[in-house]
Every structure is written in structure tokens, then in C-alpha cells.
Amino acid sequence: MCFHLPFLLQLVNHIPSSDILMGKPMPVRAAQEFYDWHSGQTSSMCFAPELQLQWLIDSIERLEQYEYLASQRNLRLRVCLEIDVGLHRGGFRNTADFTAALRFIRRSNYLTLSGLMGYEAHITKMPMILGGIKSAFADTQGRYANFLSAAKAELGDHILDNLCINTGGSTTYTLYHNSKLVNEIAAGAALVMPSNFSAETLEHHQKAAFIAAPILKNISKPEIPLTPAISTMLRIIGVLPKRACFIYGGNWLADPCYPEDTQHCKIFGRSSNQEMYGIPVDSDIKQDDFIFMTPQQSESVFLQFGTIGVYEDGRISAWWNVFQENDIEQPPVYSDIPTAEIYPLK
Known part of the structure; x- marks a missing residue:
């Protein structure tokens, strides 16, 4: 899972076999910048976006903008639909709008449904007066199941066989040891345990970055x-x-x-x-x-420092590089024309 355009370019460069899901909806101009950059790479570039990259889509409006970009450049885009499973930070909140998005993708000559993503960072923050972790997790699972049922009703039972059904996060990944609902769990910050990620679900973790x-x-x-x-x-x-x-x-x-x-x-x-x-x-x-x-x-703070010193056995044994903001050789040049005029909605 990738959250930043410069990081995406570095992943493509350094790990060209990656299967990448964007972790947040990107303005369509970010997608344009990626394809401008990728088209300028040498013929030896091994990364195939039409097979290895999933753009996260949170609304019909963004879906229309991405299809317009694809139609103008004759691209095939894999799109993953963000669904609201209780956090209420965005994404498709009801099955009616979600079904409309599925129908839009099915009619498109340029878009392919690659998966669903339901983020649920609120689970471990839920106070006991509202049911605590157990109640919040059950509610999230129920919401996710409703979206999956809607997808099967619209596209057939087979549609889920090859989709990326993503959820989870650093504070919640441990809750899915018996889950049969999803097939991909995302976690990152839990590896170094920054202080904002302290939760009872991660009591077995140790802080690893200072x-x-x-x-x-x-x-x-x-x-x-x-x-x-x-x-x-x-x-x-x-x-x-x-x-x-x-x-x-x-x-x-x-x-x-x-x-x-x-x-x-x-x-x-x-x-x-x-x-x-x-x-x-x-x-x-x-x-x-x-x-x-x-x-x-983690990532926000790491960017302020250079390499990370690896401390073991009483000494610094290695230095690890971190992703950097300046991986794009030249910053994008945007016109003053509003995005909606460049990528008009239907």
C-alpha cells in the first residue's frame, strides 16, 4: 500500500515486481503525473500499471475523472473502491452509490474493478460506553459484508474470486486471525510502534524507532x-x-x-x-x-531525517534509506484551469 506519489515512483523504480494499492484517493492530476513519468521511462521498465497498480476511488465524481483521463490516453486502469465501514472519513457510504459505481465500471471500456478497501482505524479508539473494540469490530464486519453482498448481487458471485478485499491497519490487524471476510490486511506503522499507535491490540509490540x-x-x-x-x-x-x-x-x-x-x-x-x-x-x-x-x-517524521541508523549489539551496524519527497526529477507543472474543466464530469 502506497500513500504518496513520490513514493509510488520509488516503488516502481526499486521494486518493479510490486503489486501496489494506493492507500488514499489521489487527485486525478497525480495520476496524470504518474503516467507522464512512466511513459518517459526506458523500454526496460518492468512495471505494468494496467496489471500492477490499483487507484483508490472514493466517489462517482472521481471515477468519472479517472475514466476521462484513461479515455484520453487509451489506458486501462485498475480501480479499487473505498467503502465506508464506520470510520466516516470518506468513501462509498451506502450500497446505492456503491452499486452505481459498479455499474459505471462495468460499462467502461477503460476501467477494471480490482478490489475494495475498508479502513477501520476507529475500532481501537471506541470507548467501552459505546461497546468498545468488540462492538466496533462486529459493526465494521457487518458493513463490509453488506458491500460484498451488493457486489455479488450486481456482478455475480464469481466477482469476489479475483478481487483484492483489503482492510485493517496497524492497530487492528491482530483482530483478523479468524476472519473469512477479507483476503488482504494492511499494516505499516506497527513495525516501528510510534506513540500515536499505542493500543491494547499491540501490547506485544515494542517501540523500534527513536x-x-x-x-x-x-x-x-x-x-x-x-x-x-x-x-x-x-x-x-x-x-x-x-x-x-x-x-x-x-x-x-x-x-x-x-x-x-x-x-x-x-x-x-x-x-x-x-x-x-x-x-x-x-x-x-x-x-x-x-x-x-x-x-x-512514522513516515511523516522519518522524512525529516536522512538515513536510519540500525542499532544492535551496542553499535550502529547499518544505515537504512527512507523514501524521499524529491524522487520526481522535475515537479509537475499545472495549469490554472480547474480540474473539473480538464477532466469534465459526465
Whole structure:
């Protein structure tokens, strides 16, 4: 599953045997940019989009835009329909609109139905007062089953045999050990366990990615400017820490985890240059040591750093590259004409 156009280009370049499902609906101009790029590759390019790439479609309007693009370029596009199974973030919400999309694809000379995708990240966030995980999972399964029934009613029982029936996510993949409803589960962030993905379904996971930030300045009794007496009072009541440090960089989507009880100093605000953190008075950490943070997310934070250092047996044993934003050799040049005029709706 791929979520970003530059990442798609890198997958095609480096893993040309990939079978790729786009993880979110892309503006049709992104699809145009992909095909412009792909058509300019050498004849040795092994990736065949008509067989290996699924575009996620969340509405009839987007379906019409993609068909128009395909008709103008004589392309065959595989489309996966996003269905709303309870998250309510978008996608086909009722079977009437979903059936209309199926009929549109069946009539098209350019589109092929490749699968369904129902994302359900809300399951592990559901409080017990609303039934908790068990109730939310059952509701999601019921909604998904209704869409599958609608697909069979419209296109025949055989239609599901070769479709990608995708669901799941990092916090929910463990719930599907006995499921016969779907045939593909997606998970990514669970591999490194960023802090925003903490859930009871992942209690067997360990955090595996950290930001190591050097301590530039180790400060005893930190003060705010021009107010030594007030600063003393603020330290007493806990608004200012009794000990602090300024680190190299900062303002990342990350939570400090070492030394234990390290906290961002809110009174100094955020800084991407030298951010201030309160550290325990009795910690033996010093200047040029590191504080460690757990990213709140994975791909968003990884993009801010270069290679990832692999730490094992007390040393950095390897460096791993991450996908980058700048993989497109030249940025796309878009006209000022609205998308709807370039790809008119029928």
C-alpha cells in the first residue's frame, strides 16, 4: 500500500515486481503525473500499471475523472473502491452509490474493478460506553459484508474470486486471525510502534524507532528573561523545570522517552533550532549526551531525517534509506484551469 506519489515512483523504480494499492484517493492530476513519468521511462521498465497498480476511488465524481483521463490516453486502469465501514472519513457510504459505481465500471471500456478497501482505524479508539473494540469490530464486519453482498448481487458471485478485499491497519490487524471476510490486511506503522499507535491490540509490540537529539546546553535553574524572582517561583510551582537542556533541533511530532520523566518546556514554546526540555534533577545525563524521543507517527517524521541508523549489539551496524519527497526529477507543472474543466464530469 502506497500513500504518496513520490513514493509510488520509488516503488516502481526499486521494486518493479510490486503489486501496489494506493492507500488514499489521489487527485486525478497525480495520476496524470504518474503516467507522464512512466511513459518517459526506458523500454526496460518492468512495471505494468494496467496489471500492477490499483487507484483508490472514493466517489462517482472521481471515477468519472479517472475514466476521462484513461479515455484520453487509451489506458486501462485498475480501480479499487473505498467503502465506508464506520470510520466516516470518506468513501462509498451506502450500497446505492456503491452499486452505481459498479455499474459505471462495468460499462467502461477503460476501467477494471480490482478490489475494495475498508479502513477501520476507529475500532481501537471506541470507548467501552459505546461497546468498545468488540462492538466496533462486529459493526465494521457487518458493513463490509453488506458491500460484498451488493457486489455479488450486481456482478455475480464469481466477482469476489479475483478481487483484492483489503482492510485493517496497524492497530487492528491482530483482530483478523479468524476472519473469512477479507483476503488482504494492511499494516505499516506497527513495525516501528510510534506513540500515536499505542493500543491494547499491540501490547506485544515494542517501540523500534527513536530520535536521538544531542544536548547542546545543560541548564541548572533555568530562567525566563528579565524575571529571576518570578522564575524562582515558577520553578517552585513546577511551571519551569528545576533543570533543563537545550537540544539540537526540535519541534518534531515526537514524545521524549529518555531520560525518564523528560518533558517539553511549554513556557519556552516550540523551536526547530534549539528546543528546551526539562530533565530530572538527579539524572546523570550531561552536555553532548543524547535525549531520546519516540515519533508520534512514522513516515511523516522519518522524512525529516536522512538515513536510519540500525542499532544492535551496542553499535550502529547499518544505515537504512527512507523514501524521499524529491524522487520526481522535475515537479509537475499545472495549469490554472480547474480540474473539473480538464477532466469534465459526465
